[in-house]
Amino acid sequence: MSVFIALAALGGLTLLLAVMLITANRKLFVYEDPRIETVEDMLPKANCGACGYPGCRPFAEALVKGKALPGKCTVSTDEGRQSIAQFLGVDLGREERQVARLACAGGTNVAINRAEYEGIRSCQGAALISGGGKGCFWGCLGHGDCEVACDFDAITMNEHGLPVVDVNKCTACGDCVVACPKDLFSLQPVSNRLWVACKNLEHGEAILEDCHVGCTACGRCAMDAPGDLITMKNNLPVIDYSKFHQTKDPIQRCPTGAIVWLDDDGTPVKGKDSRKIIRKGERRVGSS
């Protein structure tokens, strides 16, 4: 007897609910981006809320709108996350890979600090206080804002307080470009090997007091360079990469090593005429 009651009750109940849902589905239909549905299907549908969104569907909506990253879902597998990322296809496919390049070579071994900065340990903070105390106004302050800003661990500060970009890890996201208060970073195609590692706009040897590797705007590189590959603008050499071909010649006569050739892994190579810097320790005011 109870079997029939149960069958009738539950069967009836499910029938009723199914009919209700189906009619509701038709009557109350609202159009939505079909991608949301697809992404939602790719999610585990645990509706656990661990992603910070109130369920899988809102999370899917956020994913489609680009407001969230698939990695936020703790329940899904790595593969699941990847397939979502692939579906949403953020990878634009650039013609040539770009990397961040630093236009300064003035580490603590070659550049002096005129004043000792005290305060928030960040370049942005230091830059507010009389420019940060570095002798060269344009130079790297060395507090490592770029290192912090880099989400991919591609930037590390070397022993002279100068950031070094790991070319292989760099994704050219541009975070370091924004982070640097002195605007020393820029995104460059990897093939651009000839590089001016200085930004100071001073003319003449005076800059050498502040930094041994500063550009004195002597113009020798421009003179040596074939054609108008290099021109002097605002006391700095400007390289026209459109005319660029793989030659190390321009670096050879630079007396300071401000213009360099970058190795495959981004290590700068100086010309043979540049001053050899052997100092390991910190360069102080007064010493030369």
Next chain:
Amino acid sequence: MLKKTLHISSSPHIFKGHTTDQIMKNVVWALLPVVFYSVYAFGWNALLVIATATLGSVITEHVLCRLSKKETTIADYSAVITGILLGLTLPPAFPLWMAFVGGALGIALGKYIFGGLGYNVFNPALVARAVLQAAFPVAITTWHPAFLPDRFSEVASSVLALPLMQPQYDVISGATPLSAFKFEGYTTPASELAFGLVSGSAGETCAVIIILGGIYLIARNMMNWRIPAAVLLSAFLLSGALYLVNSELYPSPVFMLFSGGLMLGAVFMATDMVSSPITPLGLWIYGAIIGVLTIVIRVWGGLPEGVMYSILLANAISPQIDRLIKNRVYGTTPKMKAV
């Protein structure tokens, strides 16, 4: 002469005298009389308990700093305060091993996991106390009478209970004024309360000394006077109103203010700056929440004492207070920002 490297730093270039560690140190100074009095009233037991709790806090702070490879922060006195405050809220005959565990928990659970000083959202001493209360309900509600004649010659056996072992109590425990009232309807006279001639936690019995410590800190501008004022005022008003309604059923407001941990809580616990709101109005509201909740729990709740829970709850509410109560910024019209 003018060749040397200058220093550069952000304005302003002058600073007012006292620093954070000085504030902390002064809180310790203000607490010392309370400690002395509790030792006077409860003898070696109290001294041992307070010292052990403090030791637990300081050692834990040191060890955790080392473990996370940071410079040790015991020199800022905040761990000492946590330890002393915890010790003061424990019964004088509390087993030492539990006190030590409490001190350690206060730092680890109440402070370290949140990021250390400045980030603890709850008062660490009270977190420790709450955990102890839940873990060892018997030990923490077994009160020792004050001014026992042998308090300087003997140490209670429960104090020296072996670690992880149940303590044995050798003295018939006394009832605190609050439990005496709650369960027996007996009201302890105010004079006894004010001078701590009653059973209770090591440090909560003598209201007068606590008030003096508070006045010292307020006078040195190292404590926000609004919190104790708000706590005591709201507790007084609510219990006063109840007393007026039915003086048979409800105790007098004076009894409420001077009994239990309200005074210690209002002056030294609720005023923990980190876990309290920041705007003046927010502080008043925060204090009032503590005062009202304390009375509500004491009068209608199942527990005789509610100060600890009230302060912890108010700690939990204080981010909300900070969110809703903001100063009206100069040159703006006051409006509630719907966040």
Next chain:
Amino acid sequence: MTNNPPPSAKKITSTDEFIKGLWRDNPVFVQVLGMCPVLAVSNTAENALAMGLATAFVLLMSNILVSLLRNFVPKQVRIASYILIIATFVTVTDYAIQAISVELHKALGAFISLIVVNCLILSRAEAFASKNTVSKSVLDALGMGLGFTFALLCLGAVRELLGNGSLFGLAVFPEGFQSWIVMILPAGGFFTLAAWLLVINALQTKKA
């Protein structure tokens, strides 16, 4: 962590399906799923074990059924159907436990019924069983179920040990042990799970 190919690639061995739930994708420690019973009935090791097994059973059965019916159920009523299936097995389990021991049923309380809304089960049904063969689903359910049971046991053991001085009801500490009552209170549940997560975090940071 690992570079397992997606399930459709069919390169995963059966052991992988089984193992992943135990540790790598442990439902409690890694995915933080199904927390309610984890916290609520882990006050003793015995309860934890019973709860874990009950959940594992429901998970197994519903995974099988869902996997069997996966081509029959249209997408739109999938969730509703799955809930029906899960609820059925939970009811079955509920009566089975009652028939085994009234005491145990009393200890687990309403949480047996609440297995229905354990997001672990629904998520496995949705994410795995509805897309995979029966045999794979069985392995997945077993792995996840045992992983869940294991996590529950981890909690239950610690809580019972400290809160009661015993393990599976057997006294571990000598006479006179002061039990830490907070551990069997709700707060203790939160603390123990948090502590386990701390331990796992610490292990992972060490590894990395």
Next chain:
Amino acid sequence: MNTESLGTIFLNASLVNNFVLAYFLGICPFLGVSGKMETATKMGGAVMFVMLISSVCAYGIHAFLVVIDAPYLQLISYIVVIASTVQLVEMFIKKMSPALFQSLGIFLPLITTNCAILGVALFQTNKGYGLLESVVYALGAGVGFTLALVLIAGLRERLTFAEVPSISKGTALTLFIAGILSLCFMGFAGLGA
């Protein structure tokens, strides 16, 4: 049999035996959605709403099951009816008021699998509450849930700006806070007795 006043029921469900902090119900959303104040309040509101609906539904079903004498169908019919009702409500809101849907509706699907909802339905049946009592009980549970959620959201929001040690970041920290809050709520024990 039932001597509890409505006030006691409410106090019990919201404070003394808080659903989240004492009964561990609704932990998943509690852990997940408590990161931001804004989401927390909305979630709380939505949960309260669904609790009321499901409480009434459960009362009706229970009465029906008593009539046909099939107590064994209790669980399955509760969950199915609650799930479907919530879904209907969701669709209805979506159609009628997109604004309301954005602020409340999107929480609804998550709530279906929230143990607190089913918990209310089961407990009210176990305790043998009448319709009015059930509703008050559901309301109390909802208020308690929201309270816990809002408190923890505030604390977590504050702690996003803290130097939390790396090992206690994330769920562990939330659980610790929940534990401490759970201790705090023990202070309410005995209220309304």
Next chain:
Amino acid sequence: MSETVNIASQNPAGSTKMLKAMVGIGVLSALLIVVTFELTQPRVQQLKAEALEKAIFEVLPGAVSSRTFGVNAEGKLIAPDTEESPVSLVYAGYDSADQLVGYAVEASGQGYADKIRILYGYNPKQQQIIGFQVLESKETPGLGDKIEKEQRFLDNFTALDVGLNKEGNIANKVTTVKQGAKVNAWEIDGITGATISSRAVGDIIGSSTEEVIPLLFDNYKMMETPKANPKKNENDDK
């Protein structure tokens, strides 16, 4: 969860399929549940009955069999076989000689944390409570749950006076007093540290006895032996 989206674009045949699937699963579920229920029910009932009987025998030392009586809305005792539906239940326990040992009465009330459900044994001859057991409580472990465990407290209930006065009411209402302050036979010696819980027990017994004892005392003669009423409760079927 939400299946709202692609419905409109589906062909109508989908609806039938959905319907079929839902109902099919529903019927399957119902079958499974009913079968399980039918299979387990006897054993579950038996286990429950055993548990209850065990509790009854515990609070009524010496009892070996029991019968269930109801109390109706007018406060009259009714036999188990009558049509009237009882408001609450009372269990009578008999010793091996089929002599009435006493009644086991269930009572409940608000404790510290939640409701406390207890069972106590009443001996009408001695007019005493002779046994006590907590059926269900959520009292704080270590403190409030001493009412279940602490022997000194349980000893209160071996001979707790619930004697009636001339008017047929309880002469002295059962109350809990402070630990160590018990003077009279009708007082319960409380537990320090579990004051509220032990008082709650006192209150529950106090109010329950005031209601039930006079009734039971009036009627106990009628049920002195099980033979007075030949039809036995199913609880006795062993």
Next chain:
Amino acid sequence: MSLFNFHKDTFKHGIHPPESKEETRGLPIRQFPFSPLIILPMEQHIGAPSQVLVREGQEVQRGQLLAKAGGYVSVPLHAPVSGTVRKIANVPTISGKMSPGIYLEAFPFSTQEVKEGKPIDPDTATPEEILQGIQDAGIVGLGGAAFPTHVKLKVPDGKTCETLIINGVECEPYLTTDHRVMLEQEEDIFTGIKYLLKVTGAKQAIIGIEANKKDAAAHLEKHLPKDLPIAVKVLPVKYPQGAEKMLITAILGREVPSKKLPIEVGVVVVNVATTAEIGRLLPHGRGIQERVITISGPGVKKKGNYLIPVGTPLRFVLEQVGVEEDVCEVYMGGPMMGMAVSNLDISIVKGTSGILVFTRKEVSLNTKTYPCIKCGACVDACPILLNPSQMGILAKFGAYEEMASDFNLMDCFECGSCSYVCPSHIPLVQYFRLAKRAVRKKEALQKEKVNA
């Protein structure tokens, strides 16, 4: 407004740093020697840099125009000494930034006579003429902000100026330039006010002076000209009363709306030294060549108030007055808002009101930073009632936008009261500057995007 009755004659909150003015307040203004080399950056003021009019090698006379205004919000620059233009190149400035500038070599034995220009008669000139005259004289706010004064004085259409407030508060510790100016140049001040009243159309002028300069107040009151509606108001001593908004609240009890200018409440505030300069220069049609500067601080040997030519290098100044051996930090401006100097080759500019030298001893006091304990001291100090504590925490974690949207970050004017009282020595002001800069940068970027 009623609330402010409780704060009569002053504003809410604020601090009381030690005044440290005793040593210099009694010292009369003295002429400073001319430096052999004058360095003049073109960016001495807020706004567009001045544009150089001279060439290298050219000889100029003191007071001659060296550079013209680079736009409306800009002022010209006059030669502070007679000499030769040696070089036109980048010169370092206090901000650390290099700015185009002029190196001027002074004639060693010149009489340094000042060139006369076209005088502007206070009685007959039209407001427009006066405004033009003020710009031509190169006058900027001498209180420190160096905002071109003529821009500030231009009352926008639709607004009226009721009250002219002359700011003689000088709330920064150590500084006594305004104090001395008020004591010594009352005639110039009153002439200046005459110009200003005419330009702004204000009905009255109030000179606000803090109670620690009662002598100056008494002096001015004694010499008040009968024909001008001028009042002197003595205010309680409190920092930062010299800030425009605070001063307006203190004197008139009105609040300047957030992100708005004082003209919104019908007020124009002009610094007393600027007023004196207007009164001194305009009748002769000259431009600014020098200004009064307090040189003080524990590291200075010959403290005092000096009249120093603009462009004098800091190194020369310090050599002249002599500094202690363990000099550690040098500031331009007061100790609360002044900027630390990293390079002594920078020169005095028009906005420099003081030079302070601190030795190792004073500076080492404040090194250790503790975490914020939310003591609320900063909240009780902030004159614009912000929540520096919360903002400091947000800034530490880089939540700049939240600071701006929820905590009125942009209203902060960096007075330094919060940092001054902070027991944890959190560099709050620096954080806020950082945050403000980041927010502005972001806003600018967004604007660019919208326009693009």
